[in-house]
Amino acid sequence: MGRFVFKLPDVGEGTAEAELVAWHVAVGDRVEEDQIVADIMTDKATVEITAPVSGKVLAIHGEPGQMIPVRGPLVEFEVEGAGNAADAEPTPAPVAAKPEPAPVAVEAPKAEAAPVSAPAAAGANYVFKLPDVGEGTAEAELVGWHVKVGDAVEEDQIVAEIMTDKATVELTSPVSGVVVALHGEAGQQLPVGGPLVSFKVEGKGNVAAAPAAAAAAPVAKAEPAPVAKPAAAPAPKAEAKPVPAMTGRQPGERALASPAVRNRARDLGIDLAFVPGSGPAGRIQHEDLDAFVARGGSLPATTVGTASSTYARAEGTTETKIIGLRRKIAEKMAESVRRIPHITYVEEIDMTAVEELRAHLNATKAKDQPKLNVLPFIARAIVVALRDQPTINSHYDDEAGVLTTHAPVHLGIAAQTPNGLMVPVVRHAEALDPYATALEIARVSGAAKDGSAKREELSGSTITITSLGTLGGVVHTPIINHPEVAIVGPNKIAERVVIKDGQMVVRKMMNLSSSFDHRIVDGHDAAVFVQRIKGLLEHPATLWMN
Known part of the structure; x- marks a missing residue:
């Protein structure tokens, strides 16, 4: 048996601490993954915190009304497997929450018994499911990603932003590992408890790893060791996609980019149709915008070769998905x-x-x-x-x-x-x-x-x-x-x-x-x-x- 220290995630747009409102568990309770363990209050909303693992509660940190620091220890569990902390007697001191340097995933037998609720991509052995961050809300809108397939992430690193009815919330990774798959696009409504990110982690993880042959092409590239950059290399589409800087994509082909990149491009006056992307599946990133501007392409071309004309004809349409705030x-x-x-x-x-x-x-x-x-x-x-x-x-x-x-x-x-x-x-x-x-x-x-x-x-x-x-x-x-x-x-x-x-x-x-x-x-x-x-x-x- 191992010990798993669950630390308070960042659920309030960078808030340094949150108020503990109430406990839903007590020491000695047996909890299942995604079971509600506590209510906390940020500056924007009251949030229900769910357990990332299945196990027995060894210690709870804090009393209702107390301010708990983000990424400070919240609950300690006894779990099957290695856990994520040194095996020691639970103690309310913050030192008990200090994780070992090696990012070891948690074994969660409950999740293995029913992997259908969170299917893993090829090579993935840990599925991070969307927690309930909105007072029982059944779903939340995905605002944007902070990671991409192939990235190596650390525990507590921000991976995505979601919006509930009350606030925009930054979700942090519960483990360290390599991103194998992202489940959803910006603007999509995701169900609470549904898969959000699939990781390749050290140890057994919380799901049975899916066979590599069963994966789609974009995910198979993350199977190698945790290296942050190989994401763009194996994808044949990404190599065929780069086009000359001032040449647009095929008619009707929509450029892939996050909301933050789209907003920045709009501020710079750049038409993303003319910007080649270096990310997965040709997704445009901030570095691509910088390179495009450096090449002198800061002004969008309405028609190639005639963009400088005062009376150049404009063609095409722009679709903007209304998401978030x-x-x-x-x-x-x-x-x-x-x-x-x-x-x-x-x-x-x-x-x-x-x-x-x-x-x-x-x-x-x-x-x-x-x-x-x-x-x-x-x-x-x-x-x-x-x-x-x-x-x-x-x-x-x-x-x-x-x-x-x-x-x-x-x-x-x-x-x-x-x-x-x-x-x-x-x-x-x-x-x-x-x-x-x-x-x-x-x-x-x-x-x-x-x-x-x-x-x-x-x-x-x-x-x-x-x-x-x-x-x-x-x-x-x-x-x-x-x-x-x-x-x-x-x-x-x-x-x-x-x-x-x-x-x-x-x-x-x-x-x-x-x-x-x-x-x-x-x-x-x-x-x-x-x-x-x-x-x-x-x-x-x-x-x-x-």
């Missing part, structure tokens, strides 16, 4: 429109007085105070207007038929980020002065853009502002952030000639576009709410009175 945004927008009958109301507001006050405050502000834009004033107008119509600051559960009206105003700020549209939240906007509001808007928006926003900073808004800034246009029809019942969308401020007191004058005008859930907010109430905001902004001295 962009797919989640699309689903949320579709759900909002499908479930909420929108009523949109637009009013023009004279922002001259606000702009004059803003300029004065910025000219006289203290050094530690932020420069004000127009959003803190609009935020304050919404807060004050909600005092008269608190129903608009609500969530509506249409399935239960329950309207929950919130006393605090948690203001969502729709923000464009490199990963797509997110809504960070300014909590208790009713308690903030204009400078504190400006600081908090900048803080949560910045966190959303750089990916450091915590889960609570991206959820729980009660009403949302969506602003396109200087690109605000004349009018738009904002989509309500479900389950809220209202959204306010300021457009750009522009000088216009208006009639005031019988005279033509130039004023700084802004259209305010707002949408309401017509099941909860009648048209009259929507108009009253917007007119109240208009009155407050046109007389900004009243914003902080009473």
Whole structure:
């Protein structure tokens, strides 16, 4: 019998530690592979952790509420075979989790008895199955791979990114070995418990190795010893694929590349159809992009030989699979429109007085105070207007038929980020002065853009502002952030000639576009709410009175 130390995997986009919420096993329990052993909480979601092996629990590390470091010891098992740690008495000290240098795979008799659930590719003797990382979710979307067939990986090395309904999660390898097969493509939905990566490891592994003859051509090349590079050499297609740098593929042939490579190529203005790939099956990698740019091919050719012409004809189409966060945004927008009958109301507001006050405050502000834009004033107008119509600051559960009206105003700020549209939240906007509001808007928006926003900073808004800034246009029809019942969308401020007191004058005008859930907010109430905001902004001295 051997000892296997199961270390906490990285399930939170590089999070250094996670909170232990609860145990599902106790010392002395017999557990099966993929059985849930613990619940942990990251910044984004509560995750169920499953056992990578079958065996008897020797020790559990940590108490509910304790912060556990990523890759620190979580559970120690007694398993058949050599295990992955020196045979010693279990101890709660972190030293017990220190693995031996030699990557020895775990013997899992249970998995051998039923290999059909995770078939191994030729030469593979360990199948890493997709763990449950989303509170019982039956499947998860594969966002991208961090390894390729033939790569030698170490234990705890990131191999793939998946997306659940709550978060994007980086999956780490439970063993050291050579990648023999990858089960799935980016954008594909994979079942929890289904095969994800097949490895060739030292020792017996957790499945019976499949005969080499039964494998498909792309996998057979990983049968040799753990060498990271031989993946591209044995594949005849990969040798036939390299073409001159400025020559496209065959008509209709789609270039293989990861989402990260496609995004980078898009940023560089490169058409992947013209880039030869050096990876498995001709997959384009970052090095291929670098080589392509170095050869002077940074601009895509619409037609070979005529790309420099101003009037060159463009041919062909580009297909982009919508995956990951962009797919989640699309689903949320579709759900909002499908479930909420929108009523949109637009009013023009004279922002001259606000702009004059803003300029004065910025000219006289203290050094530690932020420069004000127009959003803190609009935020304050919404807060004050909600005092008269608190129903608009609500969530509506249409399935239960329950309207929950919130006393605090948690203001969502729709923000464009490199990963797509997110809504960070300014909590208790009713308690903030204009400078504190400006600081908090900048803080949560910045966190959303750089990916450091915590889960609570991206959820729980009660009403949302969506602003396109200087690109605000004349009018738009904002989509309500479900389950809220209202959204306010300021457009750009522009000088216009208006009639005031019988005279033509130039004023700084802004259209305010707002949408309401017509099941909860009648048209009259929507108009009253917007007119109240208009009155407050046109007389900004009243914003902080009473």
